[in-house]
Amino acid sequence: MLRSTSPQSARAAPGRMLRTAALLGGFTLVSRLLGLARDMGMAWLLGGGATADALVAAMRLPHVLRRLLGEGSLSMTLTAALVRRAHGPAGKNGTGQCGADGTAGQRGRMLRPLAAALALRLGLTLAALTLLGLLAAPLLAALLAPGFSGPEAARVAELLRICLPYLLTAGMAALGMAFLHSMDVFWLPALSPALFNLTMLLFTVAAALGGWPPAQTLALGMLCGGLVQWLAQWLALRCLLSGATSAAGECGPDAVEAEGESIGRAAWRCLAHVPAGLLGAAAPQLAMLAAMGLASGLGQGQVAALYYAERLLELPLGLVGVCLGMASLPSLSRLAAERNFSAVGDQLNAALRWTTLFSLPAAMGLWAVGPDLVDALLRHGAFDARAARETGLALWAYLPGLPAFALNRSLLAGCNALGATRRTAVSAGWAVAATLAAGAVLGHSLPTACSAMGPALAVSLGLWLQTCLLWSGLRRALRDCGQPARAVPWRALFQQALAALAAGVAAWAVLTARAVMVPGGWWGGVWSALALAIAVGLTAWLLCLAALGNEDLAALTGRLRGMK
Template sequence: MPQNIASSAKIISASILLSRVFGLVRDMLAASLFGTSWIYDAFVIAFIIPNLFRRIFGEGALTAAFVPAFTDYLENKPRQEALKFVSSILTALTALLSGITLLGIIFFVFAPGLLSLLFDIAPKTQLTSNLTAIMLPYMPLVCVVAILSAALNCVKHFAAPAIASVLLNLSWIAGLLAARYFSNDPGQQVTWMAWSIVIGGALELLLQLPVFVKKELNSPAVFNLHHPGLRETANLMLPVVFGLSVMQINYLADNLIAEICVPGDGAVSALYYGNRLMQLPLALFGIALAQAAFPFFSEYIAKKDYTKARQSIIETVNSCLYIAVPASVGMAVLALPLTRLLFERGSFNEMSSSRTSIVLLMYSFGIWSMACQQIITRAFYAMKNMKTPLKVGIVMVGLNFALNLTFVWFLQEAGLALATTICSLLNASILLRILKKNLPGFELRQIHNMFLKAIFASCLMGLACKGVLLASEKYGHEILRSKFVFLLTQNISAVLIGTGVYFAVMKLINRKKLPAS
C-alpha cells in the first residue's frame, strides 16, 4: 500500500478502533438494559431515519460527491474559490436539512395522536414515533460534521474527523449510565438514550469547528444555489445516493421485513446487535482504508496520474483482503462465544445470544466483500463515474429484496443477513470487473492472487480456532468456574492461536508465487 495512504489509514483505524471499543461498551450496556425486547426494537426502528441520513448523505453520497469536486478546486483553482465552494455547500445543506428536520418533528409528534382518533395505536408504535422525533435533530448535525470532516480529509488532516464518533459513543454511554441509575422505567431509560445521541452529535460538531477554522477552511457564509461547484456536487450526488448506499438501503429493508414478517419481538434487535458486531472489522479495515485512500485516489485522477491511481487502488484492495478475509472467517467461527461474552447478561439471555450469533454468522461471510466494496466504489467516484455503482446498486437492491422475502420464511432474521451478504459478494465482484474495463492498465491478477492466499490461510486459521473452542468446551469448565472468565479466555485463546496460524501460513505461502490467474 502507498505509504501516504497507509499512514492516513493508521490514524483512522486507531480512532475507529477506539470508537468501536466504546461502541461495544455502549451496546453491552444497552443489551443488559433492554435485551431483545420490543422497547429496543422501537429504538432501533426510530434510529433508522437519522442514521440512514447520516450514512447516505453525511458519510456516503454527499461526501463522495464533495471530495472529488473540492479536490479539483484545491488542485486547479484559487484557494478562495475552494473556500466559497465549501461555504455554499454548508449553507445549503444546513438550510435543507433543518427544514426537513422541523417537518419531521412536527409529523412524528402529532401523527400518532391524529391516527389514534381512527385506530388503536400500539405502545410500540407510539414509542417509536416519540423516539424518532427526539433523534431527528441528530441528522443535520452529523451531516454538517461529515462535510467538515471531508474538507479536512482533503487537506490531509485525518485525526479530528476520525475521533469525532468517539464523542458520540461517550455521550451515548453517559446517557445509558444515567438511565440505569436514575430510572427503573424502560420507556424513560430508552428516552434518555435517545437524547444522549443528539447531544453526541452536537459534541461532534464542536470538535470539528475549531480545527476547520485553524486549517483556514472557513469563509463568510455564502448562500448561492447557483454556485457551479454546488451544482456539480448535486449532479454527482444524485446517483451516488443509490450507488454508495446499497448496504444502508438493504439494512433498512432488512429491518422493515424483520418487523413485519418475523413473529414476535426481538428480530430487529437481533439484527442490530449482529450488525454492530459485524461493523467492527468492517469499519477498521474497509471503511478506514476507503476514507484514507479516497482523497489520494481523487488527487491522482485529477492530476491524470493513472499509474499511481491504478497501483494505489490495487494495493489498497489487497491490504483490505489481507486482513478482512481472516476477519470474516474468524467472526464466523466465534459468532456464538463472542456474542455470549459481550452481551449475555441482564435482559440479554441465552435465546438472545442464539438469535444474534446466527445473524452474525450470516453477516460474517460477507465482511471481506463489504470492506472491498467501500474501496472499489470510491475508485469509481474518484473518476467521477457515478452511474456504474448506481446501475449495479439498483440491481442489488432488487435482488436483496427478493432474497429477503425468500429466506425470511425459513431462516427468519438470519435469512435477511444472508441476503445482504450474497448481494455484497455480487456487488463487489461486478464492480471490480467493470473497474478493470474503465481504468487503463488495471489488472485483477494481483487481487486474485491475494484473495486465494488469504482464503487458504484463513480456512486453516478457522480450523485452529474451532479446535480451541472444542477443547475449551470439553476441559475449560472444570478449570474456569466463572462464565465470564471462561468465555473471555476461550475467545482470547482462539483469536491468538488463530492469528498465529494465519500469519504463519501467509508467510509460508509468500515464499512461493501462485500461478497467474
C-alpha cells in the same frame, strides 16, 4: 496543462495510504470499543424484547444517516469533488499557482468561501428534510417496521421524533469532514465517531443511574452526539481555514471567481455529485433497512438481533474496509485529476488486495468466536439466552458479506475519484433489489429455528452483487482512460482464503477444547479463552501466509519496516 505525478510520488502513494489507514485504524478502534460499550449498556437496559425492537427501529434511520453522513459516505463524494476542484483546472488561477502546485494556504484561501456557500445550501436542504421527517414520523415508522402495529408502532414514531433531527447535525458534520479530508487532515474526522459514542455512553449511564426512561434517553443521546460531532468538525475547520487564509500567498480571494465561475455555482456543482454518490454508498445501509423490514414480521426480538449482530460486524469493517477506503480517496482523486490513471490503477489494486488480506481472516475469526463473543459482551441483565442465540445466528449470516462490505469502500473511492458516481447509484439499486428478493425467498425456505438468518443472508448476497458491479464498472472506466485491464490475482486470493480458513479453524479448535475441558466456565475464563483463540488464530494466519510465500504479506512487512 495538468501537472503529472512524478514516478517517485506515484510509487509512494500506497505507502502514504497505508500510513493514513493505520492512523485511521487506531482512532476507529477506540470508536468501535466505545460503541461496543454503548451497545452493552443498551442490551443491559432493554434486552431483546419489544422495547428494544421499538428503539432499534426508531434509531435505524438515524443510524443509516450516521453511516451515510457522519461517518464517511457523504464526505467521500464531497471530498472527491473538492480535491478535483483544488487540483484540476478549477483549482488554478491564471498563473497556475493554486491547486496541485499551490500551497495548503492557497488552497485554503480558495476553499473558505466555498465552505460557507456549501454550508448554507446543505444546511437549508437538510433542515427542510428534517422538518418533513418530523411531520411524517408515523408514516416513516410504518415503512421502517411494517410488521409493527398498535402501541409498538406509536412508540417507534415517538422515539423517531426525538432522534430524527440528527439528520441535520450529521450532514453538517459530514461537510466539515469532507473539507478536512480534502486538506489531508484525517485525525479529527476519525475521532468524531468516538465523540458520538462517548456522548451516547454518558446518556446510557444517566438512564441507568437517574431512573429516566431508557429508550427516550438513548434517543436524545443520539441527537446530542450529533451536535458534538458538528461542533468539533467545524471549530477545527474554521481554525484551519482562517490560518490558511492568513498564510496564503499570491492567489486572489478565490480562485473559482478567476475561472469565471461564481462561488454559488461552484457549490451547486459540488453538491450535484452528492445524490448519485450517496445512493451508491448507501447500498449496505439500504440493504440493512430492507432486512429490518423483513425481520419485523418474523417475531419479537428479531429486529434487535439484527442490530446487535450488525454492531459486532462494525469492528472489523471499521478497521479494514472503511479505513482503507477513506485513506485512499484523497490521493486517488488527486491522481485522477492529474490524469495519472496508471497510478490510480496501482493504488486501487493495492487497496483491494490489502482489504481481502484482512477481511477474510476477520470473517473466519468472527465465525469461530462469534457465539462466545455475543455471550461475553451482551448476555447480561435483560439480554437473555434466546436473544443471544438469535444474535449469534444473525452474525453468522452477515459474515459471508463482510469481505464484500469491506471491498465496497475502496471500490466506491475509486468510482468517486474517477467521477463515475452514476455507476455507484446503479449498483446500489441492484443490491437493494437483490436483498429484497433473496429475503423473500429465504423467509419462506429457512426453518423456523434459523429464521433470524434470512434477512442477514439476503444482505450478504446483495452486497456481493454490488461488489461485482462496482469492480466490473471500474475496470471499464480505467479501460476507457487507456489503462489495460489487470489480471485477477487468483493465486494470491487462494493463499489468502486458505490462511483465513486456517485462522478460523485454529480459533474454533481452542474454544471447542475449552468447552470440553471446562464445561460451563466463568466470566474470566470466557475472556481468557477468547483472547487465546484470537491469538492462536492470528498466529495460524501469519504462519500459513508465510509458508505459502504470500506476496501481499511480504509487501506489507516491507512497507511497515519502511514506515518505521
